[in-house]
Amino acid sequence: MASLDYAYRRLVNTLGPERxxxxxxxxxxxxxxxxxxxxxxxxxxxxxPDFVALPQTTEEVAALVKLSDESLLQITPRGxxxxxxxxxxxxxxxxxxxxxxxxxxxxxxxxxxxxxxxxGVTWKDLEDFVESKGFALPVVPVNAIGSTVGGAINSGxxxxxxxxxxxxxxxxxxxxxxxxxxxxxxxxxxxxxxGHLANLTPLFFGAEGTLGVITEATLxxxxxxxxSKAFAYAFPSLAAAARFVxxxxxxxxxxxxxxxxxxxxxxxxxxxxxDSPDPADIAIVAVQGSKDEVxxxxxxxxxxxxxxSGAKLAPAVTDPLWRDRYDNYxxxxxxxxxxxxxxxxxxxxxxxxxxxxxxxxxxxxxxxxVQAFLVDSTTAALVxxxxxxxxxxxxGTALGFVKRMGDAAFKMDGHSxxxxxFLVFNLRKMHGxxxxxxxxxxxxxxxxxxxxxxxxxxxxTKYPWPGLRAxxxxxxxxxxxxxxxxxxAKPTRxxxxxxxxxxxxx
Amino acid sequence: MGLLRDWNxxxxxxxxxxxxxxxxxxxxxxxxxxxxxxxxxxxxxxLNRVPPVTVKVKDDxxxxxxxxxxxxxxxxxxxxxxxxxxxxxxxxxxxxxTREFGxxxxxxxxxxxxxxxxxxxxxxxxxxxYAGIEFADDAHRAIAQVGATWKQLYDGAPAKGHAVPFVPxxxxxxxxxxxxxxxAPFASYRGEFASHVNALRTISPxxxxxxxxxxxxxxxxxxxxxxxxTVPLAAExxxxxxxxxxxxxxxxxxxxxxxxxxxxxxxxxxxxKLSRTTxxxxxxxxxxxxxxxxxxxxxxxxxxxxxxxxxxTTSGLAPKxxxxxxxxxxxKSKSAEVSNPFDVPADAFRKTADTVVRSLFVGEVxxxxxxxxxFITKIRALGDQSAAKAGVYASLxxxxxxxxxxxxxxxxxxxxxxxLSKGVRAIASRIPGAAFTSRLAHLWEEEPNFMRxxxxxxxxxxxxxxxxxxxxxVSP
Ligand SMILES: Cc1cc2nc3c(=O)[nH]c(=O)nc-3n(C[C@H](O)[C@H](O)[C@H](O)COP(=O)(O)OP(=O)(O)OC[C@H]3O[C@@H](n4cnc5c(N)ncnc54)[C@H](O)[C@@H]3O)c2cc1C
Numbered sequence: 001m002a003s004l005d006y007a008y009r010r011l012v013n014t015l016g017p018e019r020x021x022x023x024x025x026x027x028x029x030x031x032x033x034x035x036x037x038x039x040x041x042x043x044x045x046x047x048x049p050d051f052v053a054l055p056q057t058t059e060e061v062a063a064l065v066k067l068s069d070e071s072l073l074q075i076t077p078r079g080x081x082x083x084x085x086x087x088x089x090x091x092x093x094x095x096x097x098x099x100x101x102x103x104x105x106x107x108x109x110x111x112x113x114x115x116x117x118x119x120g121v122t123w124k125d126l127e128d129f130v131e132s133k134g135f136a137l138p139v140v141p142v143n144a145i146g147s148t149v150g151g152a153i154n155s156g157x158x159x160x161x162x163x164x165x166x167x168x169x170x171x172x173x174x175x176x177x178x179x180x181x182x183x184x185x186x187x188x189x190x191x192x193x194x195g196h197l198a199n200l201t202p203l204f205f206g207a208e209g210t211l212g213v214i215t216e217a218t219l220x221x222x223x224x225x226x227x228s229k230a231f232a233y234a235f236p237s238l239a240a241a242a243r244f245v246x247x248x249x250x251x252x253x254x255x256x257x258x259x260x261x262x263x264x265x266x267x268x269x270x271x272x273x274x275d276s277p278d279p280a281d282i283a284i285v286a287v288q289g290s291k292d293e294v295x296x297x298x299x300x301x302x303x304x305x306x307x308x309s310g311a312k313l314a315p316a317v318t319d320p321l322w323r324d325r326y327d328n329y330x331x332x333x334x335x336x337x338x339x340x341x342x343x344x345x346x347x348x349x350x351x352x353x354x355x356x357x358x359x360x361x362x363x364x365x366x367x368x369x370v371q372a373f374l375v376d377s378t379t380a381a382l383v384x385x386x387x388x389x390x391x392x393x394x395x396g397t398a399l400g401f402v403k404r405m406g407d408a409a410f411k412m413d414g415h416s417x418x419x420x421x422f423l424v425f426n427l428r429k430m431h432g433x434x435x436x437x438x439x440x441x442x443x444x445x446x447x448x449x450x451x452x453x454x455x456x457x458x459x460x461t462k463y464p465w466p467g468l469r470a471x472x473x474x475x476x477x478x479x480x481x482x483x484x485x486x487x488x489a490k491p492t493r494x495x496x497x498x499x500x501x502x503x504x505x506x
Numbered sequence: 507m508g509l510l511r512d513w514n515x516x517x518x519x520x521x522x523x524x525x526x527x528x529x530x531x532x533x534x535x536x537x538x539x540x541x542x543x544x545x546x547x548x549x550x551x552x553l554n555r556v557p558p559v560t561v562k563v564k565d566d567x568x569x570x571x572x573x574x575x576x577x578x579x580x581x582x583x584x585x586x587x588x589x590x591x592x593x594x595x596x597x598x599x600x601x602x603x604t605r606e607f608g609x610x611x612x613x614x615x616x617x618x619x620x621x622x623x624x625x626x627x628x629x630x631x632x633x634x635x636y637a638g639i640e641f642a643d644d645a646h647r648a649i650a651q652v653g654a655t656w657k658q659l660y661d662g663a664p665a666k667g668h669a670v671p672f673v674p675x676x677x678x679x680x681x682x683x684x685x686x687x688x689x690a691p692f693a694s695y696r697g698e699f700a701s702h703v704n705a706l707r708t709i710s711p712x713x714x715x716x717x718x719x720x721x722x723x724x725x726x727x728x729x730x731x732x733x734x735x736t737v738p739l740a741a742e743x744x745x746x747x748x749x750x751x752x753x754x755x756x757x758x759x760x761x762x763x764x765x766x767x768x769x770x771x772x773x774x775x776x777x778x779k780l781s782r783t784t785x786x787x788x789x790x791x792x793x794x795x796x797x798x799x800x801x802x803x804x805x806x807x808x809x810x811x812x813x814x815x816x817x818x819t820t821s822g823l824a825p826k827x828x829x830x831x832x833x834x835x836x837x838k839s840k841s842a843e844v845s846n847p848f849d850v851p852a853d854a855f856r857k858t859a860d861t862v863v864r865s866l867f868v869g870e871v872x873x874x875x876x877x878x879x880x881f882i883t884k885i886r887a888l889g890d891q892s893a894a895k896a897g898v899y900a901s902l903x904x905x906x907x908x909x910x911x912x913x914x915x916x917x918x919x920x921x922x923x924x925x926l927s928k929g930v931r932a933i934a935s936r937i938p939g940a941a942f943t944s945r946l947a948h949l950w951e952e953e954p955n956f957m958r959x960x961x962x963x964x965x966x967x968x969x970x971x972x973x974x975x976x977x978x979x980v981s982p
């Protein structure tokens with residue numbers, strides 16, 4: 001391996017000194033993603049990159065990838081760093097490629113209804129751009145403010161609009177990718193050929209940065225709706241709110257968005273913002289169409305809500321809720337840290353799923369809330385989160401919640417989402433015997449495991465020595481299970497919000 | 507269907523010194539039409555060989571066993587055949603010689619044409635008898651064994667409270683599996699067939715049951731989405747035996763709106779406009795007069811007919827119809843009485859399908875809605891020049907793409923198929939944004955990115971199928 005100083009000089013020669021960082025502070029910023037990691041993780045992984053590089057063009061990304069053949073340093077692509085499971089965090093240091101300087105709109109084709117953007121553009125910026133042109137995005141990831149186009153594609157994200165607009169995968173016309181050998185590939189034909197003409201795009205959907213670096217994405221845009229409206233209801237229980245969502249699906253109503261959030265979520269919000277809605281188990285539904293259709297859908301949805309004793313909230317409450325829809329983890333400010341568990345469950349089992357999430361949270365004596373939203377006619381995303389303080393010794397044990405939630409999702413015929421650095425043990429649970437098919441993809445694209453190696457399919461450690469180089473993924477599962485057990489044994493519940501505790505005691 | 511095998515064969519053939527003088531396109535033609543003026547007779551003999559053994563599958567356990575025999579894990583004895591069959595099987599396959607043999611799935615119906623390089627020595631699997639459908643009670647899903655017909659699925663769904671969102675653009679009596687190992691053009695207005703597939707139950711090249719995707723939920727965030735990358739070619743990687751399908755709730759009310767247009771430009775404007783609204787019909791299909799005459803012989807055929815299937819709440823149907831009427835402005839007449847090709851009894855559906863299938867089809871051309879009128883005019887002219895009257899079946903997508911299937915009244919001989927395919931390709935190449943996606947079009951394409959993508963798919967195939975049993979690649 002070339003020396004780090006030599007590697008640094010080569011990087012600087014490629015990008016210039018202002019776009020290569022190696023100071024302790026800068027490296028630290030990149031040593032975690034949205035999830036809070038206990039310090040103990042540093043024993044296992046070298047979470048700090050050796051260098052951070054900020055390319056501005058596809059050619060620069062290609063040059064960085066080629067350089068790693070000399071330096072033998074691992075490459076970790078990173079977008080907004082808002083992922084939850086360490087996908088954008090190094091495990092063996094190396095070169096972090098921060099894509100956020102590649103944040104331009106490259107082309108807009110209103111006739112062909114496509115927009116081409118650099119991969120570091122955030123979804124919110126893209127949405128604003130597309131709307132300024134009189135169009136809309138078919139799907140917008142829930143975290144539109146922080147997440148980048150490349151990051152969301154690599155996470156297999158879903159979000160607003162999915163019940164109508166379909167999967168984010170289908171919204172991608174094609175991608176420009178720098179492959180591990182430093183060459184550039186377009187992943188599908190430029191014309192809309194559906195899955196034909198060798199469409200490799202789906203392989204990059206959920207790839208967690210392990211197949212190459214996406215530098216540009218050409219995405220489909222749709223007509224801006226003539227009318228759209230969001231309305232919200234407070235329900236007597238979270239399960240009732242969830243039943244309401246399943247009723248929407250069974251009634252063949254296709255909303256733009258349908259989501260539920262537990263009362264706890266609004267207690268946290270209230271602690272931070274006194275003008276937030278009165279805490280309750282709330283469902284929010286947004287519909288689109290012609291004016292007449294929107295009115296008709298609203299009437300139909302009102303009837304379904306009434307069936308579950310849902311009380312419609314005033315527009316003065318609903319409108320800000322909808323306006324701030326991309327901002328849903330402010331509770332993090334109450335505790336310093338937050339752990340989210342992202343799972344897909346069958347729509348019909350959503351009522352059971354939300355109750356299970358509450359049960360697991362309570363068993364582990366955590367503070368947290370449950371959110372869920374509709375993905376398609378069979379699938380709902382179940383996204384509970386718990387608060388944690390990673391500076392306290394017991395903080396890291398909250399990660400046990402993610403393991404227990406994932407296990408519960410599999411039991412309900414669903415699956416957890418995302419593998420990254422911590423959840424690789426779920427890969428075999430997800431794919432069973434097909435795991436080897438899935439692993440073949442990495443073998444074909446990145447046989448030398450240069451890009452984000454040792455994640456998603458296997459768990460590398462920071463140690464290069466045989467026997468310690470990797471840990472068997474079930475080992476991670478055991479670790480997280482122990483965290484859950486310790487968490488359960490903890491005599492007291494976390495106390496981040498007093499009002500929340502009152503709510504529990506009532 | 508047989509795409510990677512055909513493509514690999516051509517790639518290898520163009521590297522053979524004796525054939526390297528022949529330009530790629532001429533070689534493809536020679537191989538496709540079995541031209542004995544260009545190719546050695548032995549080679550043509552090889553190409554004309556068909557799989558010697560056909561197994562009618564009743565149970566996926568048989569497929570597992572067969573795969574293990576074909577990949578050498580088990581001996582032919584374990585197939586438990588009678589002595590006579592056993593002997594036949596072994597001699598036909600040439601078991602015991604140093605040959606590779608694989609399994610290939612036989613489509614129930616082919617819209618276009620079969621492969622250039624058929625499976626030479628192996629086993630053909632016939633799934634027509636493996637045709638069960640399980641509808642979920644608590645969700646809008648179904649598991650269809652690959653031999654189940656689309657019509658069976660479509661007709662069975664409403665009784666269970668479901669609707670099947672995808673329909674074949676050309677109404678033939680396809681099996682569901684034909685979309686995986688044939689060329690069945692299933693799609694809905696909102697998406698292609700793959701977007702309605704949650705999972706595939708497959709038999710791996712090592713004889714294991716392996717599920718790709720998740721039967722109950724979407725496949726998001728679980729590492730590479732191999733399922734959706736391979737759906738149209740699934741049977742070249744593994745043996746798909748059942749498909750987990752994402753259905754929708756049966757709407758309380760539904761209607762088929764039929765609009766007649768008297769010229770192509772007006773049709774194109776209307777389709778483009780419809781796809782720029784927020785309307786989400788189940789499907790929107792287009793026929794020209796020739797296709798309309800075949801589908802509805804009793805009704806006077808208009809120059810162009812668009813049928814739009816809408817569903818919704820009882821009160822919601824009227825506003826939807828109004829919005830669609832507005833988008834379709836320019837139509838000559840409208841009716842809600844004309845039946846659609848799908849909501850008819852199975853016998854009538856099959857009868858129509860038998861007529862439809864007689865035409866010569868060359869595959870799918872995807873064109874932007876705005877260009878559809880122009881495209882159809884050019885296809886007609888091609889038909890006139892080739893003394894083969896042309897027509898078109900088509901369906902619109904929410905993306906504004908129209909998936910068209912040109913057809914010709916001509917005998918289905920290979921030279922004719924080839925020449926008409928070439929003509930269609932020439933037309934498609936002159937329309938900006940159009941793509942011809944037939945198998946021949948794949949073989950002709952030489953764009954460097956495409957060639958690399960195909961090479962990746964081939965590597966993926968041989969990495970997954972190290973045993974070389976699922977439609978193994980062959981070289982000349
Ligand atoms: C408030 C909030 C809500 C969220 N909601 C959702 C949700 O609804 N659905 C969901 O799926 N996730 C959700 N997440 C998780 C996360 O935000 C998403 O996965 C997000 O899309 C990641 O985008 P990012 O740009 O931050 O990517 P990062 O976190 O930087 O990276 C994610 C993965 O993608 C890779 N990557 C990033 N950019 C590239 C690139 N250009 N080329 C190759 N690989 C790349 C990284 O290596 C990493 O493996 C949410 C997170 C937050 C904080």
